[in-house]
Structure formats: C-alpha cells, structure tokens
Amino acid sequence: MNLSKNSLSRCLLSRGFKTCSSLKLTNTDKAHSATPVSQPAGKQVVTMIPGDGVWPELMHSVKDVFKLANVPVVFDEKIVSEVQPLQSCSNEEFMEAVKKSNVCIKGIMQTPTSSGKGELESVNMAMRKMLDLYANVVLVKSIPGLNTRHNNVDIIVIREQTEGEYSSLEHESVKGVVESLKIITSEKSRRVAKFAFDYATKHDRKKVTAIHKANIMKLADGLFLESCREMSKLYPRIQFDDMIIDNTCMQLVSNPYQFDVMVMPNLYGSIIDNLAAGLVGGAGVVPGESYSSDVVMFEPGARHSFAEAQGKNIANPTAILLCAANMLKHMNLERHGFRIESAVYKVIKSGKVRTQDMGGYATTNEFVAAVCKAL
Structure with missing residues (x-):
C-alpha cells in the first residue's frame, strides 16, 4: 500500500x-x-x-x-x-x-x-x-418510483481525489493576499484516466467524457486533458470526448442522457457529484466508493x-x-x-x-x- x-x-x-x-x-x-x-x-x-x-x-x-x-x-x-x-x-x-x-x-x-x-x-x-x-466513483442512477425531472439517468462520475485544489497548499503572501496552489500531475492524471477507461470496459460502458477548464487553466487542466486523450488511444472501442466544466453543468441539467462515464479533477468532481445527485433525488439516494490499489x-x-x-x-x-x-x-x-x-x-x-x-x-x-x- x-x-x-x-x-x-x-x-x-x-x-x-x-x-x-x-x-x-x-x-x-x-x-x-x-x-x-x-x-x-x-x-x-x-x-x-x-x-x-x-x-x-x-x-x-x-x-x-x-x-x-x-x-x-x-x-x-x-x-x-x-x-x-x-x-x-x-x-x-x-x-x-x-x-x-x-x-x-x-x-x-x-x-x-x-x-x-x-x-x-x-x-x-x-x-x-x-x-x-485516488479514484472516487459516484453512481448516479434513477430509482424506479422516485419522481424526478429526468427519468432513466445512469451516469458514472469518476473523480481524482488526491490532488488538485485539495492539495492544501495555501499561504498569505502579504496581508490580505492569499495564494492557493492547484497541483495537477501527469502521473495521477493518467492513473485516474486509466481507471475510468478500465471501469467503462468492465461495466460495458460506451463513452468516457473528460471534464476540465483547459481553456483558462491551460497548463494544469491542459495536462489533465492531454493525459486523458493519450489514454483514450489505448481503448479504441470506448468513445472519448471532453467538455468544459461550466458547460457540463448546463448540459447535465438539460440533457443528462448524453453522459455515460465522466472523469475529472478533484474540485470539479465535488461540484458534479452534488449536481448529479440532484438529478436523481438528492444526497440521500446516491451511493459512492473510493479505490486504491x-x-x-x-x-x-x-x-x-x-x-x-x-x-x-x-x-x-x-x-x-x-x-x-x-x-x-x-x-x-x-x-x-x-x-x-x-x-x-x-x-x-x-x-x-x-x-x-x-x-x-x-x-x-x-x-x-x-x-x-x-x-
């Protein structure tokens, strides 16, 4: 371990x-x-x-x-x-x-x-x-008999949960100015990406979507996105696409059926987990699990x-x-x-x-x- x-x-x-x-x-x-x-x-x-x-x-x-x-x-x-x-x-x-x-x-x-x-x-x-x-998996699935705005939702949210904004590297450089470091590494990005594609393969899922903000955080989220793209080449039978986090939130509430397996850095996972839980009945009905080796x-x-x-x-x-x-x-x-x-x-x-x-x-x-x- x-x-x-x-x-x-x-x-x-x-x-x-x-x-x-x-x-x-x-x-x-x-x-x-x-x-x-x-x-x-x-x-x-x-x-x-x-x-x-x-x-x-x-x-x-x-x-x-x-x-x-x-x-x-x-x-x-x-x-x-x-x-x-x-x-x-x-x-x-x-x-x-x-x-x-x-x-x-x-x-x-x-x-x-x-x-x-x-x-x-x-x-x-x-x-x-x-x-x-390193990998948190949240199973977002509609429960028969529980009335929600969307029916038959079935999404897997996979979140890297050992780095990112949760690295707890903050300091006050001068009075009133706080710097917070977001850590993204290629090693851990590739690891969670591989987990997502392996999960999709094992559970007969068809698509993996990488969630990011690489248009703004070009180095950090760009590294995560590139790691997912490289990993997708090893799984030609699994469809791969990517989406910016803010657009993802809108797409989830308007058309959640376009998503199958989603993989993302730590903070985005926290946001998407809670948003997606609301689609199927709230925090009280959504199970999850976290994996190490x-x-x-x-x-x-x-x-x-x-x-x-x-x-x-x-x-x-x-x-x-x-x-x-x-x-x-x-x-x-x-x-x-x-x-x-x-x-x-x-x-x-x-x-x-x-x-x-x-x-x-x-x-x-x-x-x-x-x-x-x-x-």
Missing part, C-alpha cells in the same frame, strides 16, 4: 486528537478499543467509520439490515472525527484495521470551515492520501453530514444501504448484496414508506423497518 507516512497523524494531533490508548474508555467506548476484531469462522471483517452528524444513526440501520439478512460480516468500528477529537482513535489503529480488512464502509465526516490558522489539510483529505484512495472505501456519493438532522430520526438511509449492498457485491457476497438492494428499491417503488426528502412522512426507523420487511 502506498502510504504517506505520518500525514494523518500530524493532522489529527494538530487538532488535539488523542490516541485510543490514551483515552479512558466508557462502556459505550469499549467497542472501539485498540484490540483488533478477530475474524470469526465463516465471516468477513469490514472496517466501519460511523462519521459525523446523522451518519452514526444511519450506520445502525446498516447493522440492523445486515443482522436480519444474516450477512456473514462483522464490523470493526473505528471512530475518526474532526469535530469530536477526544473520541477519535489513533491513525495507527485505523490503518491497522483497514490494512487487515481491505474494505471499509464510511459515513460522512464533517470538515469545519477553517479560520485560516493551524493545519489546513482536513482529516478527510489526509485519510484519502494516506490510503491513496489495495483498499475500497464505500461511502455516500454526496458528502453532507446533515448535522441538523442528528437525533431527529428523519434522515434517508437509502444511500448508505446501497453502499452496503455494493460493498457486499465487491466482497463476493453477491446474493446478500442483491437481496438488500432489491429490498430498498422495492420499498421506494411501492411509494408507501418514504422519508421527507423523497416527498413522504416516514422516519428513518420506519424506512429501515420496511426494508427489513421486504427482505
């Missing part, structure tokens, strides 16, 4: 994070102690990061559904949080767990707005760099902690349940994955039990109960 040594540790410690071994564990904390979870006979271990805001509650939904469906998985739960530093485990414990399981399911972690002082790199970004999770991390495609819904029992668990189903398919537990996926789709298609964001009045618990009943 290609690890950035101590980068996550420095980021955590700069915010006052403690290692798990230095904490006084309460009864509720003992499940997150430094002792690794052993693999029971006939079961696979998955690292779980509950996340912030409403996501720890939604992770309980995953546990409930897995228990009812008799999924042969045991969760090794690790708390990593930027807004709750005293509860966060050490990076050594987290890395040990992930390297052992190679599969992780993660709730959304909240990243506070920086005041301009201290460590600039978020824990989220440090984690992705340390694990080298060794690890796959499954997390919702639209990264909102939804902290205002914490404890209100109103959040939509669809995205995290679909992430969990996709995770099971990745782990060669296809039967369990398809069962859970089908149950979620069945509940939504019936229209009887829907959370507020889907136009209904059901609580989180009621939606999960309906999925369990469908199982």
